[in-house]
Amino acid sequence: MEIKRKVLAYITKDDHAGRKILVFEQEGNPEAGLQVPGGTIEEDELLIDALYREIEEETGIRRDQLQLNGKVDKKNYFPENRKNVIHERNVFHLTYIGEDENEWDTCVNSTGKDNGMIFHCRWMPVNDLPALAAGQDELIDFII
Known part of the structure; x- marks a missing residue:
């Protein structure tokens, strides 16, 4: 069984309408x-560096625009399309402290498979959150 080490970021902000x-x-x-932002930890990369790299690649949000609240948990995920792989997900909760935007597009600039993809980012009320892709919402109760 192959283990792929991953990071996931639950980035939240609070406003008059509640937590998003x-x-x-x-x-x-x-x-x-x-x-939610996340991805694979590269060989010889520190967990925390992978977290901030993935966030910036996928959302354009820089490290200095975030406050790290802590690690939520580690949870294994078994991708349906790859029976011999386990994704070891390290899930973090961060608070956004940058300037406010409701939604924006980011073009991924990396050496990975996401390079050139455009991601449409937006804030969504945590209480209205539908199921996320690949079970990414499994630990969301830790931040509500």
Whole structure:
């Protein structure tokens, strides 16, 4: 069994309407579903560096625009399309402290398979959150 180490980011902000979480969808790829930032930890990369790298690649949000609240949990996920792989997900909760935008598009600039993809990012009330792709919402109760 192959283990792929991953990070997931629950990025929240509070406003007059309550707590919101940052989600995104891939332009032109609706079957990918609604997601939170995350991805694979590269070889010899520190867990925390992978977290901030993935957030910036997928959302454009920089490290200095975030406050790390802590690690929520580690949860294994078994992708349906890859029976011999376990995704070891390290889930973090962060608070957005940057300037407010309700939604925006980010073009991924990386050396990975997401390079060139456009992600439509937006804030969604945590209490109204539908199921996220690939079980990414399994630990969401820790931040409500």
